[in-house]
Amino acid sequence: MPNCWAQIPSASVETDVVSMDKIVSLAKRRGFVFPSSEIYGGLGSSYDYGHYGVLLKNNVKGQWWRAMLQERDDIVALDSAIIQHPETWRASGHLAGFTDPLVDCRTCKLRFRADKLDEAQCGRKPSKHPGETPDCDLTEARDFNLMFETTVGPVKEEGSTVYLRPETAQGIFLNFKNYLQFSRKRPPFGIAQIGKSFRNEITTGNFIFRTREFEQMEMEFFVPPPEAGRWFEHWLEQRMSWWTRLGIRPDHVRLRPHDTEELSHYSSATSDIEYLFPIGWSELEGIANRGDFDLRQHAEYSGQKLEYVDTVSGDRYVPHVIEPAAGADRAMLAFMVDAYDEDEIEGETRTVLRLHPLLAPVKVAVLPLVRKDGQPELAAEIYRDLRERVQTEYDEGGAIGRRYRRQDEIGTPWAVTIDHQSLEDRTVTLRDRDSLAQDRVPIGELGEEIERRLRAAWQSPKLQG
Numbered sequence: 001m002p003n004c005w006a007q008i009p010s011a012s013v014e015t016d017v018v019s020m021d022k023i024v025s026l027a028k029r030r031g032f033v034f035p036s037s038e039i040y041g042g043l044g045s046s047y048d049y050g051h052y053g054v055l056l057k058n059n060v061k062g063q064w065w066r067a068m069l070q071e072r073d074d075i076v077a078l079d080s081a082i083i084q085h086p087e088t089w090r091a092s093g094h095l096a097g098f099t100d101p102l103v104d105c106r107t108c109k110l111r112f113r114a115d116k117l118d119e120a121q122c123g124r125k126p127s128k129h130p131g132e133t134p135d136c137d138l139t140e141a142r143d144f145n146l147m148f149e150t151t152v153g154p155v156k157e158e159g160s161t162v163y164l165r166p167e168t169a170q171g172i173f174l175n176f177k178n179y180l181q182f183s184r185k186r187p188p189f190g191i192a193q194i195g196k197s198f199r200n201e202i203t204t205g206n207f208i209f210r211t212r213e214f215e216q217m218e219m220e221f222f223v224p225p226p227e228a229g230r231w232f233e234h235w236l237e238q239r240m241s242w243w244t245r246l247g248i249r250p251d252h253v254r255l256r257p258h259d260t261e262e263l264s265h266y267s268s269a270t271s272d273i274e275y276l277f278p279i280g281w282s283e284l285e286g287i288a289n290r291g292d293f294d295l296r297q298h299a300e301y302s303g304q305k306l307e308y309v310d311t312v313s314g315d316r317y318v319p320h321v322i323e324p325a326a327g328a329d330r331a332m333l334a335f336m337v338d339a340y341d342e343d344e345i346e347g348e349t350r351t352v353l354r355l356h357p358l359l360a361p362v363k364v365a366v367l368p369l370v371r372k373d374g375q376p377e378l379a380a381e382i383y384r385d386l387r388e389r390v391q392t393e394y395d396e397g398g399a400i401g402r403r404y405r406r407q408d409e410i411g412t413p414w415a416v417t418i419d420h421q422s423l424e425d426r427t428v429t430l431r432d433r434d435s436l437a438q439d440r441v442p443i444g445e446l447g448e449e450i451e452r453r454l455r456a457a458w459q460s461p462k463l464q465g
């Protein structure tokens with residue numbers, strides 16, 4: 001495992017201006033994320049993604065798909081069902097073992113995870129943990145299954161009990177045989193998917209970091225058993241590199257191997273990629289060597305052979321599986337936190353999201369300086385051309401400084417300003433979000449210049465500060 005990933009936080013960690021409160025405020029103010037069902041008082045740990053949140057999360061998912069499919073030729077895509085045959089969860093162990101220990105407080109009527117009491121707040125005295133005050137009256141711990149249960153059929157009493165999937169991985173294992181037949185792949189190869197999962201978490205919180213409904217980006221990589229260790233190391237490096245290539249500062253991300261007592265019963269090795277959020281180091285992604293547990297379990301419960309047969313040698317074996325599994329919501333949150341910055345311009349504090357341009361919800365804003373003299377018409381012409389190339393936004397309302405600040409807050413890397421000179425020589429000002437440099441560019445070259453900048457190497461300006 002590369003030692004370079006075991007980073008020690010630098011001084012920038014201590015001087016970061018970001019906080020979760022600032023991120024939550026920005027997310028709502030600028031239309032990234034809203035509390036769900038807000039007109040009815042909201043629903044705990046449930047969120048709706050606004051326009052810029054949809055664009056940002058789609059860009060995160062798009063870069064994940066690019067890394068899995070476009071940059072490799074040994075991975076194929078899948079979109080499996082959310083509701084699967086209930087035997088799936090019996091075979092996987094989720095029905096029997098997907099539980100958390102739960103305790104109730106008879107005084108404040110709140111529920112807590114019994115193994116996380118030191119991280120929870122007492123309902124009556126938030127400065128204390130549950131069980132630390134004389135008023136606390138906790139029940140004995142009992143197991144609580146995290147799967148959401150529902151029924152299939154028009155009448156609940158007569159329907160079959162099914163579950164909303166708690167992870168996307170099992171849908172991949174169920175389709176392993178199909179992919180061997182149609183994709184003409186042989187181990188080592190992977191099956192990747194992005195999709196919603198659901199867990200009835202006892203303790204949620206920290207904005208979109210932990211919710212009951214979330215989106216996963218998972219890939220199961222099937223390998224010959226003797227090669228599992230090598231491929232595990234390969235995916236540790238690949239996944240760490242993905243985060244830093246997209247702008248996460250190296251001193252804010254680390255790879256933490258699981259201790260023996262942390263490992264799942266089926267895993268011979270697991271490491272978490274953790275990010276230094278304002279709430280502390282927390283998991284972004286897990287990479288696990290799952291062995292052959294899942295395929296063997298489903299083979300046993302289904303009666304189907306889930307193995308690979310080499311048509312040349314006649315050898316047959318059940319592949320081992322390396323699984324990188326990340327959360328799209330947590331990824332979006334990490335990119336926002338890492339990009340958040342404040343600086344001072346002409347005596348005013350500017351809030352700016354220094355997102356990697358590939359992730360930015362909007363790549364370029366087109367802004368006529370004034371709403372007269374033919375500037376809006378020329379700006380509209382430029383806007384129509386640019387939106388064929390990249391996600392573009394047009395804005396002619398308000399002072400130009402305020403429009404710049406709005407685009408800075410949503411992370412737009414470039415702004416095109418149309419002024420009086422533009423009408424005379426068909427040049428515009430191209431403003432850079434991070435350096436604030438303003439270059440005069442001919443309108444005819446504008447699209448190619450923005451695409452060139454979008455392809456250029458990039459690192460967080462916060463590393464230079």
